[in-house]
Amino acid sequence: MDRRDFLKGLGLTVTASGLGALLAACNANEQQSGQAIAVSSGGTLYVLYDLTSQRLDPAKSSSLAITMSGLIHRRLTAWQTPANGPATVVPDLATDIGRASADGRTWTYTLKDGLKLSDGTPITSAEIKYGIERSFDAAFSGGLGYHKTLLDGGSTYRGPFSGGELASIETPDPKTIVFHLARSYGDWPWIVSMPAFAPVPKGKGTDANYDSGPVTSGPYQVASYTKGVEIRLTRNPNWDPHTDLARTGLPDTIVVQLGQDTGVTAQRLLASAGNDAYAFGAAFVNPAQLAQIRTNPAAKNQLVTSKSGALAYLALNTRRGPLANVKVRQAFQYAVDKTAYQIATAGNAELAGPVATTLITEGITGREVFDLYPAPPGGDVAKARQLLAEAGYPNGIENLDFPVSTANNKADLAQAIQAALQRAGIQAKLRPLDDDAWTAIATGNDDNAYDLTLSTWQPDFPSANANIQPLFGTSEIGNGGYNLSRYSVSEVDTLIAQAQGTVDPAAAGKLWAAADRRILQDSPIVPLIYTRNSFLHGAKVGDFAIGEFPAYPNFLQVGLAK
Template identity: 85%
Template sequence: MDRRDFLKALGLTATVSGAGALLAACNANEQSGAGGAVAVSRGGTLYVLYDVTSIRLDPAKSQNLAITTISLLHRRLTAWKTSADGPATVVPDLATDTGRASADGKTWTFTLKDGLKMADGTPITSAEIKYGIERSFDPAFSGGLGYHKTLLEGASGYQGPFKSGDLASIETPDPKTIVFHLARPYGDWPWIASMPAFAPVPKGKGTDANYDASPVASGPYVVAENTKGVRLRLTRNPNWNAQSDPARSGLPDAVVIQLGQDTGVMSQRLLASQGNDAYAFGANFVNPAQLAQIRSNPAAKNQLVTSKSGALAYLALNTKRGPLANPKVRQAFQYAVDKTAYQIATAGSADLAGPIATTLITEGIAGREKFDLYPAPPGGDVAKAKQLLTEAGFPNGLDNLDFPVSTSNNDADKAQALQAALQRAGIRTKLRPLDDDAWTAVVTGNDGAYDLTLGSWQPDFPSANANIQPLFGTSEIGNGGYNLSRYSVPEVDALIEQAQGTVDQQAAGKLWAKADKRILQDSPVIPLIYTRNSFLHGAKVGDFVIGEFPAYPNYLQMGLAK
């Protein structure tokens, strides 16, 4: 799935393209990173302003992250703990721990906490979790994050409990124990167990599409109203036990998500903080055109929060096409690009856009190592680029490289900035504007008929695994995969498999850092920046924190002033 801006996965926008909005790092988490100026208490109604007309609430269909909307309703075996001061960590949620692996890393066992109940009074047992996961395989309820579907043993061809019956690789030996048998060792299974499909579903529920509108909740809230294009209103779940839940504060009495909002008006409302807007926040990025004004407004200082960094923006080079098959040619691009020009094209200035990137693993991911294999000034090193092209046999540069680019948001402006920079080194490109669907079809299809393109990626879960494998594994070339550089190196595939199978996360992190460096030696992509995200909230909203990962506020921890 498209992660060029990582929005669809969060349920934060109606599309998956475009740059979003960014703000200077000096204001990152300034209002509430250390507790903030707003003293919060239990009670009140939190309002969320949102430009989409509906939200996926069925855990089988959801691509929400573990800190956003769906987790107000659904708990899973594990959850995320985010912090402005360090990487995200996995914590127990419905389970007593984050899972116990067998020696070979292929079997994972979880034990459930005592006294857990669904909102309808159904006890949460291993059977409800197994049923929920099995249900996610049914084609009628597809669309959610599906990492587990390729990892569970015997899952190939399985079509859910209604068509295929029991999935033997998920065992429930007793009501409190659930055991997963994987097809191969996989050290990140505790993160997989935090995904929406691992939410419990009562047996016999969720048999039709209507479940998406009002699912049975296990989190602090239940659906009280769901009117498409108008509002989603959540009220307290009387069966939620705050003491057993380390991920959710559950402070507001209710959460009202106002749908179909105008993003331009949204910022004005939040800054004014009149009436209910004082208790609201915007789920969409701040519009780049409004950032300069907001930034210069002293009254807005405590209402605007910005991530330290975010998704990796990069230029992908098709390693299967003509001269780009030569690693030295690709390395020339590392010096030819002007990353400062890219920053300005993204958000008007370098500090608004986000810091310059030199690695594939994004900031805020445990185990990430900072390095730069191609040191150059931010504006590039044209002489070095020309030298490498000459050594590769192209002293006159390159002509007519096909550069498809999405017309959504300002991707075309960013591509033009790169085009101008590359031309300085004699690399001449031809931009091919496409609407977002057409662009996606070209770059993720099987033909690979293009030379270079822009991409952006932030993982679905806080592991370098989700940085590296989706973008550089051979299995992700074509067929809708996002290996946009068509990069296929057996040594790297073997390293990915080794890292995925390593249960010890510190040891796995070293392997992923090794993979990061090994891939960049071949230069299939040019890291550009780690894009920043900025959000506004009303004056009465506190504990509004953006962690090091992901670059979005944690919906589950916010509270309100009296």
């Protein structure tokens, strides 16, 4: 999913450049570790959001498994996000991560014993099935929807209120749920960790009010929700920590303060006065706040920075004009100045994030490190001009249309790209657009709407599948899809299908790595950097850490010092 929409679902927003900052005296790894704080059960944790609302209905949520939705809703599986290794999928409500049929099209789950919802309703396969079916109803749409096309018959199903039950979800007994997929899909264990797989009691969630007071299965229940002001979570008396591998459930209460100014939030957290010592910010720290952080050595232990993050990239429209020529597109790999992009992002290379050379992001199982277009970070202008000449453009290329969203500093970043391209004789004309207008053009059906554009991508789940298929599958061209380069190669589509249908993660990883290399041979995008994210927390907040993937803190593990 494109990160702007995705961050709205998380309650995380990009401020200024939208990227993290590092302290002058510390590198990213030191900041990630921070100061060890002994945490204990109890207390009130405060979460400071700049958004004025949150999606609490699991059908409407696009929240990652480790963020706020996971505090109140359990799913069949969950994520563990270690600091020094890839994220892994673990059982949550289920006893294992799923048992696949030989062809990878049928997945069976058994529920753990003694599970209950916050209202005392036993969690059975019926509550899981109903919760999933609700997500198909148009009135409760908006959440992550991978399952809607993967489940057999899902493409035409319209939900339980008008379409009856979905036959491809079977519940032979209260503890067993069986999914029949339209095709083989090895990443199904990740899909069932998404919000829509949270249990909902039958008869509940029939109107919009459910979004502000859902029945919950996680450590917390919703005590009150005042939109624009506050969400208060208190302990769910029916949550059993012995059945939960993903959540510690340490604070007694969690208070989400909505509509907070991000600049003020940073100042409050650094000061850590009163309740702010027990708070963390859900928005990225922006570089404009670096000066204050650098002059405050004590803040070192309150700033947590990801090692890596979302892929920032330049998309080249493979169906338009000179960019239909692969050598022209390969010239862009050498023409760009990734150092200049880093500086435009956050002031210097270290703050922005490492240079990117692959499509699969760090922290994803099966990722292989390679560089098909080796060049200094500042580019290789001579090589770019050579390739342009070989492609029939010895005098360069003029009048390329470069629409860019004005949101999140994208226009400034695009200027850095524009200047670098000009050195190689590539003239690109920037066309600033508001974010909605840019999205309509970039994801619309007109193949001639632009030549190149700038974007970022953070996978929705920890699999190379979520790196590759949404950006390069033919099915994702137009109609709201994010194949911005309009890239369509049958060999790649075949590789994607093979990898998706492979149940063994190691074997699938090899196929995804092969797809990564094959796509980059055609140069439909220029990988720029893997963007770093930084977050601030109060002085009394502990276990606030960012794993290798995703580049966000794990809300489910946070605790407080006494």
